[in-house]
Amino acid sequence: MDKKLALYICKGCSIGESIKLEKIETVSKNKMKVPVVRNHETLCGTEGIAMIKADIAAEGVNTLVLAACSGRVKYEEFDFPGCIVERVPVRELAVWSQEKTDAQQAAEDYIQMGIIKAQKGDMPEPYLMETVKDILVIGGGVAGMNAALQSANSGYKVVLVEKEASLGGFSAKLYKKIPTTLPFKEPLIVDVDLEPTIKSVESNENIKVFKSAKVEKIEGQPGQFDVTISSNGSSEVVKIGAVILAAGWKPYDATRLGHLGYGRFKNVVTQVELEEIAKKGAIARPSDGKPAKKVAFVQCAGQRDANHLPYCSAMCCAASLKQAKYVRQDPDAIAMILYKDMRTPGRTEYYYKEAQNDPGVMLTKADVSGVSEAPDGNLYVEMKDSLLGSSVKLEADLVVLATGMVPATADDPVLNLQYRQGPGLPDLELFNGFADSNFICFQYETRRTGVFAAGAVRQPMNMTEAQEDATGAALKAIQSAEHVAVGMSVHPRAWDLTFPDPMMTRCTSCKRCTEECPFGAIDEDEKGTPFFKPGRCRRCATCMGACPERIVSFKDYHVDMIGSMMKSTSIPDDEDEPRVFVICCENDAYPAIDTAALQKMKLDPAARFITLRCLGSMNLVWLADAFSRGVDGMLLMGCKFGDNYQCHFAKGSELANYRLGKVQETLDRLQLEADRVKLVEVAIDEYGKVPQMITDFVDKIKEIGPNPFKGM
């Protein structure tokens, strides 16, 4: 694209009073060669917008540098289709957060960086390929069937793969379910009534169902996955746009719960086994078929237990209340629920209230320590620290263990992706095997683009929640299929039309990019050369940060662009005035800084802020660029990493931190102190702490003293 630049400086919001425009305008015109330079009293007003539009029409201006407010505000006003728009937050970073004496220099620096960014960037051109929008749903339980129906009813073709011979998943094994409508009232157990759903799935012309089937492998990328499905001895390859993983769960292996009597006593069963018993008729004990009159439910059997499942399965407390009502179909029978804590999230709390009103449903907090033999084939449930006594036991004729949910992905990749990084979703041990992610507010996301998780494979949940989950995941899968068809990224840069465009001639096949890509977007060809699959890419540019050869570029984001911006920034002559770059991620750190500035908190005048797509795209060459110019310090602000990471790209700040571990070498070469570079973790809500973090770092730099390269 032939670019014609224009710089517009807004004088509103006290920008005009704080900075002198003439100098900036002259420099921009003459030194930076910006053909059109204008200012306006209120650029976001009708007149200001009209002025810009007139320039676009009359002057052929197509690359706009708007030196006004932050890009996080007024984005509807400053929307010019077909133009590159670079927003320079002069108001926030140079005026509101700076003392008057520092404002001018800051404004000059930021405007200059904005012009360079606009000059170095280019209009994105989407990566287009032949795509399909068909959706693969793995798992035919409540989540899978609903995801299939939601997608099909939205007009998308669906392929549903179920491993068993019939649809329904675990719900089909239930005797009764908890009513789905509020308020809960007797009867508190109702028919599962799965048939209508199964029928509508099987009769839906948009849905093709494979039963007794398995996903053998998934190759390719979103929009053009080649999925091999095997069923009854034959296999078939289908083209798929996006995948919904609804593979569900299985109960925890109760044979490991010998201390609770499982395997030792016939009359100790799991919740799932009680459903089978109930389906046969009355609640009878397995040993002799006698009706069970005293049934003990042991909650958290092997759950919230470091030796078994460390988590809570969220649905078992409500399930036991429901099963207690099975027991109470016999008016003389009692159900005794022994819990660590009753956990009935969401509206199941109302169910708890209603179910416990039955005098024959008795509950107590207790630590069940064992199950032992009692007379007449009965069992003693031994309890410690119970509310009924510190060491007591109860006699029961049937003991039911709430064994909890193990996700299908705990020991099976399920997806069988043919990716260099492996067949399953990565790092699931962070979530005890659940196909979950720490994508805050984006629960169906996984670290494989175009694959969305729903139902109990994602998190422990009940049928109602799985149904809601299915709808959410279906929407995300549809969005993914649509975006990839037009070459657009998905969450979190769901507007982005750029893609990584490596200069492969200079690739040394070092494989850092293939290893570091958080989304497994880069495979290798036979010779081991990286091979980008843009459909899988989330545009975090971690590959750009990883590449020692600096060959990975995006149209509007590349190593040279950021490096040039850094080089353009002023370095104060005075040795007491340091210059510090604050490199911040656009998702958390920058919004936090922006918020601090919007609240007119003062930011240290030594700091110049540069925003990255993700700290993972931090290339070490920038350190050399900056320090060799005389910059005194670099502060990297990224998201929290570790087990509870908050990074929108899962790994970005962690990788930046990892790379910083190697920066010592670079600094040594430059004979600089390691403390001149520091990474801090910032969450978006920590804006109140950000100014002090920066000041602390600047103070540290002042302590170290000026960069010896200063003025060279």
Added chain:
Amino acid sequence: MSDQILKPDLEFTKEIIAAGGESLKKCYQCSTCTVVCDVTSDRKPFPRKEMLYAQWGLKDKLLASPDVWLCHQCSDCTAHCPRGAKPGEVLGAVRKMTIQEYSSPSFMGKMVNDSKFLLLLFAVPIIIFLFQLFIQGHLTHGIPRIPNGQLMSYSLMYPPTLYIDTVFVPVAFFAAFMFYKGLRKYWTAMSANYPAPPRKDVLTPLAETIREILKHSVFEKCGVSKDRSTAHKILFYSFVGLAITTTLAASYIYVFDYHGPYPQTNIIKWIGNVSGVAMLIGITMIVMNRFKNQEKAGTGSYFDWFFIVVVYGVGLTGMLAQILRLANIPVLGYPMYFAHLVFVFVLFAYAPYSKMAHMVYRTTAMVFAKYSNRR
């Protein structure tokens, strides 16, 4: 440590529910009740554990519990309960069941707490006192007048020694004996179910308990129904006053051979009248508090109201009988005195089975709690 085997009893839970604890199943053991209770001991706090015992039908633990009686039903717990489980009401129901459990003969306990038998309970004294009138010939010849005709006299209707005391002395002995039997069972059960290293003597705890009762110091810790403390205190002291009156009357007759009617200026009249008025004031305040707090604390059961009505009956008929006598209206006065005797009979003869029994059970529990170091 030996594992105690718990015996959940669905039927017992249902009985508590039927006895006025219908909200007990709502409890989810958050312990807000125990936290807001100012009356509970810190070491063995209630009423949370009692709520759980009630839910599990743990009869032994509940009916032998001293803590159930340490509760004065302030209803602070009921007011603060996030689930509307009304622990105050539930403990009230359990106390009622405790009285029934230990009082003997047990059919009496059932009758006193069942409105079906109300007429029968009143029929007993009515028949006794009608019979007394009959054998004196009062039913056929009327009650003789004092010769000067100025004043009527209830001792002409029922000569105290021969008629009044032949009924009430056995009634008092009956009540006392039944109380003794009940308390002995209760104490044994408490000792078995709540073993604790007892203090050396029982007299110190007894003295402490009596001091507490006289001062109403526990009652005064109540929040929601704070006014009940004052009302109860007035009623309590009115009973004390009436007890003194009765003792004086007995000594006048049997020690000093001094027979009524006594002049209004006599000390016995002063004490009696002040106590009678206090009784009516106290019970009226109690009723008013009940209505005022019914939303937070509940209105109470038949068991409560039976007692309230009897106390009202005793007080009202007593005062009116005196007024009618002074006004010299025998046609109203004698029936009123008759009614008074009937109410007094009901109050005392059925005391071991009615709410009146709380007096001795609560006192016993308070002594036991101190004796076994529960507080």
